[in-house]
Amino acid sequence: MKALFAAFSVCVLTLPAAAQDHRAIEFPDVEPYVTLVGDFHMHTIFSDGSVWPNIRVQEAVRDALDAIAVTEHLEYQPYRADIPHPDRNRSHQVATQSARNEDLIVINGSEITRELPPGHLNAIFLEDANALVAAPGEEALDPMDVFREARRQDAFVFWNHPNWVAQSPSGVAVLTDMHHTLIGEGLLSGIEIANEQTYSDEAFQIALDHNLTLLGTSDIHGLVDWEFDVPGGGHRPVTLVFAAERSADGIKEALVARRTVVWFRNTLIGRPEHLMPLLEASIQVAAAEYWSNSSVLRVSLANTSDASLILRNMSAYTLHESANLVTLPPHGVIDINVKTLESPAMITLSFEVLSALIAPGTHPSIRLEVYSTQ
Amino acid sequence: MKALFAAFSVCVLTLPAAAQDHRAIEFPDVEPYVTLVGDFHMHTIFSDGSVWPNIRVQEAVRDALDAIAVTEHLEYQPYRADIPHPDRNRSHQVATQSARNEDLIVINGSEITRELPPGHLNAIFLEDANALVAAPGEEALDPMDVFREARRQDAFVFWNHPNWVAQSPSGVAVLTDMHHTLIGEGLLSGIEIANEQTYSDEAFQIALDHNLTLLGTSDIHGLVDWEFDVPGGGHRPVTLVFAAERSADGIKEALVARRTVVWFRNTLIGRPEHLMPLLEASIQVAAAEYWSNSSVLRVSLANTSDASLILRNMSAYTLHESANLVTLPPHGVIDINVKTLESPAMITLSFEVLSALIAPGTHPSIRLEVYSTQ
Amino acid sequence: MKALFAAFSVCVLTLPAAAQDHRAIEFPDVEPYVTLVGDFHMHTIFSDGSVWPNIRVQEAVRDALDAIAVTEHLEYQPYRADIPHPDRNRSHQVATQSARNEDLIVINGSEITRELPPGHLNAIFLEDANALVAAPGEEALDPMDVFREARRQDAFVFWNHPNWVAQSPSGVAVLTDMHHTLIGEGLLSGIEIANEQTYSDEAFQIALDHNLTLLGTSDIHGLVDWEFDVPGGGHRPVTLVFAAERSADGIKEALVARRTVVWFRNTLIGRPEHLMPLLEASIQVAAAEYWSNSSVLRVSLANTSDASLILRNMSAYTLHESANLVTLPPHGVIDINVKTLESPAMITLSFEVLSALIAPGTHPSIRLEVYSTQ
């Protein structure tokens, strides 16, 4: 205990420096699962992105992602005059080759790119993307046929940026009849609640109402470092996946089972059954000692996650060195000092986690049982 | 070619950044008052502090304070063997002399330093501190007589760190009979709710219940830069005073009238009648334009204060690029994008200000009327 | 004078913040020329780079470059299976289109990519790159014919990375007979002395011996931000061009006339006739006043360039607050205090500029006449 606590202390001291140098996105595992960090929506020059797939791989390696899917538009190929490659699996092949020496899972995926409805949807874990699009010169496939083909390939399909103002001028996500049908037939399983720079409360509510998997993606076309100000401390939106194993199969099983949390602009968004264990794994009581001659208990809280956790004190106790807001810095440790009045050996603290959401506008609350070590 | 023009651009562009680096504590005025920044509790080698008064003046100048009081312990003089000066106004005289070329108001004050009750209390705007303490070798004055003398001198008296664990082992501020008497006789007018590294919800409630002026002070004995990590972005606790004029008299009148807000660890704490106007003066709608072909309204919010303002969206509208928390950086501008649905010419936004308190555990809410300029 | 000095003071205060935020590469003009910042060697997915040309344009805009050339390999097209476009002007066309709303000069160029000799050479200001390479399936052109065609198009040709270990395992640049012939026939006019992460004293000497234009280029294939650690304060190698006008023609005339200075890892490298005026334009005496009752002269030196200038004092005078090294930060002002002994109204200071080179291993010296204003 002593040694572990000391290790944390070192970390705290070095955190300001780390914040500048360190972009790896790291969250603790949640028993019995491993926590994998994925970004399942991005583009390269094989549709309308600005980079060769190797840059997407290198960005992912720098961000310490576990998995990516390079999801080119099937029906939108603005660079076709220069890049006429007819194989829609080509971007995935190049990305896979680029990642051959990296510890990164590359998943085959494509973006079905239609007018609303159905709008844009990603199908990932595809066997052959070509089967989802008409051959050049042929008539476009019926969208329902495309989704059935995706289903046939056992792909995982989610609706992209349902709040996109180009398709929904109000920015509000609304399910259409076609989406209801897709969901009803098991052809649509997930929805982006965070995409690039946007988040949608309405999409989150749709996911909860219709039992869809929550996704957050970068949808990056340019450079991750620029779009999300990585040197300044920003991060891309990612989907945290709680998987039985670190593999493509593990990710797919977890996505189907809806075991995800989205991390968008430092906010953790998920269903309580996934978000609460993540918060519990992220917040550790590192030490708890009473001040001498006082009933004030100094509690050291360690944050093992990459998120800055903003907590509002909801305990029966007030704090001695803070008002009711406490911020746990990423991979840092802070002390809070609790006025216990009676100096019990154990106290229960409770906090509303303001930087997390379990439903639109609703923050989760956590409880910590703290045993004094003195 | 671009260089000369750019040289000027550098200056302009970096001013906001410089404002962040800079330690000056700056809050906007609140009509019809000027907002003055004061720290009315600190020590030098004339009682148990570690510096000559000129350092307190220089710290205040670096922090851009408007006013300080150097409040030595009347009854606690650990360095007396080395510094036997009998005049209890001496520290104030030296500080005043040190500040003669500075734009800083130096107020004469002393800390009445007794066992609880009454504990430690500051009397500021004193004419002669010597009258509040027995001459060496004589019997200690009765505390009630001391407060009556302070009253006679028309001093302003406030209770220091009522949550101090050395006097209140629970860290909980509790009014004693003597305090009730002092308040009842008009001999005690204020209370520290923030002192050095501590804040007290209970002291805040006492202030509200008994109509006492709210104070936040550094109570600095060592160095402000070290104690409050100023190079790392920290700040000392201060009392914001809303005064009719920038003068000692102006401050005194405002303190008596209870027109203060406390700033402690980036939290603004005050009565609604003083805190709300400060928030309104601090948050400005700089621009508001609808996105083209969309009912999303981009609203630029400027923060003219030194506090980082953490807002929770309570509006009838959801946001397009944030979940419900928005942080306005000090002296910065951010855009929020509001999904208005109907594109009205005016909308009303409302936010809970999580980094402010109007009562223990109670955050204020602000409303902003936003008129689109397009 | 007063106003100008005040402007500088502001800059100084804001420099630390600027250093983090600001990547624009800015050097002062050198009468009668404008100082243009160019990078004439880079790659995109149209040969073996990793980005679409728009990223090269955006990197250049962020770096505030005046001019770029996107110089694809003519004979090396590893992505040809995916990007079979036969027109070797295509990358330039796309870059030009990407830059249509930017204040950036885009120059048509290509990299002639041969075994050594002649190795790799860039031809810029081409009319038609296709004329420099055999059609697919045809026999490669004789290199001399290629250079003659470049000459016919009035292109400017320079030798790339003559120190490249893949062609020169020692890393030492050596002129071959073919290079002598090219130079003799006026077919080769310039040489890279700095390329990506390397610099070559030997190439610099060759340039001086054979009257070649000095060039420094990024030769970027990946991302400028990553390769040169731009967020950490690094910069790409660039060629500063002293041009009669800010235009493609102006740049070409200046390159032909050899009016360039290379900036590589904060070192300025050039012929004395170009480097000395740049240093003189960069270093300004902003103020000079004697200390009261002393013969010590406080001289404020302003650096209007983007280079950190490391100066070694070679004056007849010693300094009061420095040993013999003084560093002028980019776009900053520092004071040096000169022990003049006799308090003359004018003194001459001389410095060796250690962060500049006028020949391999040879630093320039500058002289400053300083008139006291008091």
Next chain:
Amino acid sequence: MKALFAAFSVCVLTLPAAAQDHRAIEFPDVEPYVTLVGDFHMHTIFSDGSVWPNIRVQEAVRDALDAIAVTEHLEYQPYRADIPHPDRNRSHQVATQSARNEDLIVINGSEITRELPPGHLNAIFLEDANALVAAPGEEALDPMDVFREARRQDAFVFWNHPNWVAQSPSGVAVLTDMHHTLIGEGLLSGIEIANEQTYSDEAFQIALDHNLTLLGTSDIHGLVDWEFDVPGGGHRPVTLVFAAERSADGIKEALVARRTVVWFRNTLIGRPEHLMPLLEASIQVAAAEYWSNSSVLRVSLANTSDASLILRNMSAYTLHESANLVTLPPHGVIDINVKTLESPAMITLSFEVLSALIAPGTHPSIRLEVYSTQ
């Protein structure tokens, strides 16, 4: 999955960064000596400084100094009205008490404060400072008698700021007859070549000509953090002492034997016999491998000191990735790439160390034998 491992990695990876942020002044030992960091000139409120001695102790602890002397003016006591303590050892007693729980050697010393000649001189390792000054009301002692008393107490005496413009308006240090006499009689053993913000070439030359110990001191009156911009990366001037043991006696023996190097504004200044071993201990060849298929040798150089070492390449070889200047950051490692031509198993590198001085205007050169490990 990666998170737990990464948590430990963070600590490791950020230690070098932390070392930069950290203000501890650290230099390697030089066999057979330990390298101790001392500051033997500073003031508190017991003469004309602005702090109680405990602040001097805390500043020293934060700077990781090994030894300090609190050297009050004997003849200048501007705060005497407030601090009439007659014992001139009092400041030392208080400092010693403040340091009782710190690993800091506190040496008794005083500043003999006279008109020039002899000017101001520090006597350290005093037994009783009172013997060096006349009792109040008595006639001032003859300076020669003061120095003889210091000698009698076996004190170490050095001349302070001989370049002080208040005593030498030109800022030039000049030995007077009295100084010659003092040196001749063995009453004066050292000289400050760096004091607070100033450095003196002339003082350095006097030390070399007259065999005096070199000293650099802060002479701090205010706060070290402010005067030397410690948060911004600055450091106070210190004297590095090469001692046979870490003790007051060890320091005294080393000072008498002149085994010192001064560190002033990142410049190391000393006699070759002390400075060269320090540089050799500070610069380590951490690795050396030839590039594949090349005669370029990658040499990793580690800097174990707190000084940023600016090296000018004077080797028979040119470098592949730098011009002739190379900077070794404090506690950092950099690679240089040497064009060896013949790929020998061993090469000798030589560098002029521009950030070090062995005589006024003269930089030392170091030689490194590098054995390739491949």
